Amino acid sequence: MHKEKDIKRILIPSAHTVLIVITLWMSQTVTWAQTTEANTYHQLDEAVQTAIANNPTLKAADLQIEQQRALQNSSWDIPKTEVSWTHGQYNSIQSDDNQFNVSQRIEFPSVYAHQNKLAKAQVEGREQMRIATQNELIQQVKSNWYALWLAMSKAELLHQQDSIYQRYVHAATLRYETGESNLLEKATAESQVAEIHVMIDQNQSDISILQTQLRTLLNIQDATIQPLGKLERRANKITPESSDITQNPTLAWFKQQMQIAAREKSVQKAQLLPDITLGYFNQSLIGTGRTLQGGQTNYTASDRFDGFSVGLAIPIFSSKSQIAQVKAAEMKQQTTAAQLEAQTHALQGQLEALLQQYQKYRASLDYYGQNALPQSDLILAQAQKGFESGSIGYIEYIQGLNTALNIKFNYLETLNLFNQTLIQIEWISGVQ
Numbered sequence: 001m002h003k004e005k006d007i008k009r010i011l012i013p014s015a016h017t018v019l020i021v022i023t024l025w026m027s028q029t030v031t032w033a034q035t036t037e038a039n040t041y042h043q044l045d046e047a048v049q050t051a052i053a054n055n056p057t058l059k060a061a062d063l064q065i066e067q068q069r070a071l072q073n074s075s076w077d078i079p080k081t082e083v084s085w086t087h088g089q090y091n092s093i094q095s096d097d098n099q100f101n102v103s104q105r106i107e108f109p110s111v112y113a114h115q116n117k118l119a120k121a122q123v124e125g126r127e128q129m130r131i132a133t134q135n136e137l138i139q140q141v142k143s144n145w146y147a148l149w150l151a152m153s154k155a156e157l158l159h160q161q162d163s164i165y166q167r168y169v170h171a172a173t174l175r176y177e178t179g180e181s182n183l184l185e186k187a188t189a190e191s192q193v194a195e196i197h198v199m200i201d202q203n204q205s206d207i208s209i210l211q212t213q214l215r216t217l218l219n220i221q222d223a224t225i226q227p228l229g230k231l232e233r234r235a236n237k238i239t240p241e242s243s244d245i246t247q248n249p250t251l252a253w254f255k256q257q258m259q260i261a262a263r264e265k266s267v268q269k270a271q272l273l274p275d276i277t278l279g280y281f282n283q284s285l286i287g288t289g290r291t292l293q294g295g296q297t298n299y300t301a302s303d304r305f306d307g308f309s310v311g312l313a314i315p316i317f318s319s320k321s322q323i324a325q326v327k328a329a330e331m332k333q334q335t336t337a338a339q340l341e342a343q344t345h346a347l348q349g350q351l352e353a354l355l356q357q358y359q360k361y362r363a364s365l366d367y368y369g370q371n372a373l374p375q376s377d378l379i380l381a382q383a384q385k386g387f388e389s390g391s392i393g394y395i396e397y398i399q400g401l402n403t404a405l406n407i408k409f410n411y412l413e414t415l416n417l418f419n420q421t422l423i424q425i426e427w428i429s430g431v432q
Helices: 002-011 015-038 044-054 056-076 109-177 183-218 249-270 319-389 394-429
Strands: 082-088 097-106 275-285 287-290 296-299 305-313
Touching: 044 109, 044 183, 056 109, 109 183, 109 249, 109 319, 109 394, 183 394, 249 319, 319 394
Parallel strands: none
Antiparallel strands: 082 097, 097 275, 275 305, 287 296
């Protein structure tokens, strides 16, 4: 009897044990669900934020900014203070001299001020470079995202097309078997289906490639990247008609490089000024000497004499070399200005071309929305109805299907071109 109770205790867990097991199972399930959800990207904003957080180039840029900030303190770098001790014969054959010397050499104070301004400009240059890198990364993620969205929308349309042609093959086969049509109609239908299957496979390869590219940009290995729904028109974050290049991060970086070059020139010019030397000595002169009153006295090691010195280090022989450094800094400033001008013209021309393309694609989308897409639906429905009723032959039916479906495919291509153009405008305008 006791054995049966013991066996029941072993086989039948307590309510507390069951509760613990259920809690652990639920927690693992929730954790798995959260992990799965965290590795699934259906929205572009989520993908962009992940790319920014994981990008190794941006992480390196952050470290470079911190490194430059740390180097900013070196702009006040003062040479080491020299301390020396001299002991020997000075006033007699005895070791009567015991002297301590302290000397310090510093550059002209304006040099340190200009070096500090240069260091600050270099920090800002690193920051501008990071912003430009992030702007480029965001543009790449957006572009690949919409390309993937296009491919997935094409996949849906291709499967719809395959379904239509599969029904056509079935009907053509029945008509051929009953003698209502010839072998040409059946072979034409089958070739159409085979061609669509090739297009489906090619499009699926494009999807896989684009997903791999996005995973690389997001710096993740295992993730599901799948935009939801059909491809849509990208919402305008800016007004293309009034967009400009004044906020472009690349131009901002070039402007900062000009500022750095100007600061470098100021530092080189300031270094033409003389250095300042400061000194202090304290010594003993053991032996007989005169007092201030003119009498004689015997000085010991406890009697100390001190003084100080001030001097200038004038760059007489190094002035030519320093002047050459100033000229080199000035040439660097002019070179950077020329690069900025060239980049400004290039971006301005690119923006003007993109704005023209934007207007062209917007007009095309308006045409598709108001005319072409409704007509394609009408052509598709009438072709299907006419073929089923026998009022049109297979040639007219194929022509109608191809016309209607080509309109839908062309609409998707135009929509993608519109979105990609808008993404480029946002990149040039510095809109993230």
